[in-house]
Amino acid sequence: MNLRRTSVAGVLVAVGLLEASIRVLSTVQPPDGSERVLFRDVSQASGLVFTHVNGASPEKHFAETMGSGGLFFDFDHDGWIDVFLVDGGSKADPRVSGTARHRLFHNRGDGSFEDMTAASGIEHLEYGMGVCAGDYDNDGLTDLYITNDGPNVLYRNAGNGAFTDVTATAGVGSPLWSTSCAFVDVDRDGRLDLFVTNYVQGAGENPLCGTDDTRTQRGYCHPLIFRPSPNVLYHNAGDGTFTDISAHAGIAPLEGNGLGVAVADYDDDLWPDLFVANDGVPDFLFHNNGNGTFTEGGLIAGVSVGSDGRARAGMGTAFGDADGDGRLDLVVTNHESEMHSLFRNAGNGAFTDATATSGIGPATLRYVGFGVVFADYDNDGDLDLAIVNGHVLDNIAMMRSGAQYAQRRLLMQNTGAGSFRDVSPLSGPAFAEEKVGRTVVSGDVDNDGDLDLLVTNNGQRAELLRNDGGNRGNALLLRLIGGAAALTTDPERVDGVGTQSNRDAIGARLRLTAGTRTQVREVTSASSYLGQNDPRVHVGLGAATSVDRVEIRWPSGRTEVVENVAANQVVVIREGAGVVASTPLQR
Numbered sequence: 058m059n060l061r062r063t064s065v066a067g068v069l070v071a072v073g074l075l076e077a078s079i080r081v082l083s084t085v086q087p088p089d090g091s092e093r094v095l096f097r098d099v100s101q102a103s104g105l106v107f108t109h110v111n112g113a114s115p116e117k118h119f120a121e122t123m124g125s126g127g128l129f130f131d132f133d134h135d136g137w138i139d140v141f142l143v144d145g146g147s148k149a150d151p152r153v154s155g156t157a158r159h160r161l162f163h164n165r166g167d168g169s170f171e172d173m174t175a176a177s178g179i180e181h182l183e184y185g186m187g188v189c190a191g192d193y194d195n196d197g198l199t200d201l202y203i204t205n206d207g208p209n210v211l212y213r214n215a216g217n218g219a220f221t222d223v224t225a226t227a228g229v230g231s232p233l234w235s236t237s238c239a240f241v242d243v244d245r246d247g248r249l250d251l252f253v254t255n256y257v258q259g260a261g262e263n264p265l266c267g268t269d270d271t272r273t274q275r276g277y278c279h280p281l282i283f284r285p286s287p288n289v290l291y292h293n294a295g296d297g298t299f300t301d302i303s304a305h306a307g308i309a310p311l312e313g314n315g316l317g318v319a320v321a322d323y324d325d326d327l328w329p330d331l332f333v334a335n336d337g338v339p340d341f342l343f344h345n346n347g348n349g350t351f352t353e354g355g356l357i358a359g360v361s362v363g364s365d366g367r368a369r370a371g372m373g374t375a376f377g378d379a380d381g382d383g384r385l386d387l388v389v390t391n392h393e394s395e396m397h398s399l400f401r402n403a404g405n406g407a408f409t410d411a412t413a414t415s416g417i418g419p420a421t422l423r424y425v426g427f428g429v430v431f432a433d434y435d436n437d438g439d440l441d442l443a444i445v446n447g448h449v450l451d452n453i454a455m456m457r458s459g460a461q462y463a464q465r466r467l468l469m470q471n472t473g474a475g476s477f478r479d480v481s482p483l484s485g486p487a488f489a490e491e492k493v494g495r496t497v498v499s500g501d502v503d504n505d506g507d508l509d510l511l512v513t514n515n516g517q518r519a520e521l522l523r524n525d526g527g528n529r530g531n532a533l534l535l536r537l538i539g540g541a542a543a544l545t546t547d548p549e550r551v552d553g554v555g556t557q558s559n560r561d562a563i564g565a566r567l568r569l570t571a572g573t574r575t576q577v578r579e580v581t582s583a584s585s586y587l588g589q590n591d592p593r594v595h596v597g598l599g600a601a602t603s604v605d606r607v608e609i610r611w612p613s614g615r616t617e618v619v620e621n622v623a624a625n626q627v628v629v630i631r632e633g634a635g636v637v638a639s640t641p642l643q644r
Contacts, residue, residue: 112147126587380475390426500591
């Protein structure tokens, strides 16, 4: 098969008419009469200038249409989140490939960014795809792992803006076509392990695919014509090296077309689990057994296929408490005609498909979804959804009338009970543009209390979408530090290997109560598609001026409570020491 589900054109036309009617009737003004929250692209003005090199060629190498990613992380721990963007390259022309360059942008804290790539030592070595960040050696500095169509690369943060390639020593240079990745402490030994999703094998042979048997119009091949790949789990030995434990853990025997990964303790048994969004084959839910092994139980849990029993073209994914019941739900973006999926956590290790009833399904039926993020963009205490879309076929308009390669992105507002409505037309020019979207991640780049968005587009400019108006409601940003090691004069730096939770506190569960409302968050690494959000936990509080109680269940299993935390601060909490620093938000 060489063209994805193009027989649904009539259905998509009907859905388009329905969507248009719904928008006219329900998105003319905000539902609660409040002022609008607008997103504006400030990338050019702020100095965050980057255009993705995809190396698009007449040969239609598959990798050209799939990338690439980016993330928010504070590489120098100055309290302002920085940006890293992955560049692609070229499979057909070495000269084009030579123009590709990953970018590290330092947040100056005044609304502008400085390109620090040249001084960082980070090089473009392979055709780039995704990235994840984590302090794998617990030295207080956040490291980077870049996935490629080709050997992956681990960069150790050496401080002072410099990074060192330690891939060979660490033993994590998987040669497969890798996509998303996640740092996660799977055995809770205080050290971050590394999970890598892999896509398909054999794409480098670049078979001839087209619109019909005559191949008169060449197109990118469907993933199902290739062999699927196993995912990889590396265990952190604590001495700077990793060991591939995929086979022992039960990960390697299962092959899939892995694109997105999300990590969370979905069943509240203290052990982090792994969800993999697969393209065209059933998705994986790897349940952590707590003994170094995993059991794949996606079908039993109700998240491996759609409600019709068919596999979807899973791209991006994220965990979040969509309905406010204290349990982590799951969202997965899919191909056009399939609807993006929302699975509600039923609390017994299983999920129910809420795709249609939540409003997500009808709003997404016509789009090819990639990046997705749960983000309370309006600080009302409910997790909303931002989704970027873009077709995989750059010549789809020649193949089907009305189809588009570039597609609009979606902002789905949570109405308060886990139901969503499309407010994109109300949300400013950034949500009106049509681009070939790939990842979206959230973070508060200006520390003003509302979440901004970083968007990457295939073969196009990356965009930094500033949130204007989301901080009319109050908020709290929390930075967690795991481990009981002694602190230096820098309250965010831990010396030595943490003897308890990993330094980044990835896997920590928070329950925040303000008045009668309790919100649940989890510190995670990778999410969306090929990307990673700001590691700080953002909590919208609406009119509440303080949080009465913050209960933290650390990855070590320890539970800690902090009470009476004033709103509109960035608060740093260290395991066993409580609040060690706080800074007012820039409101």
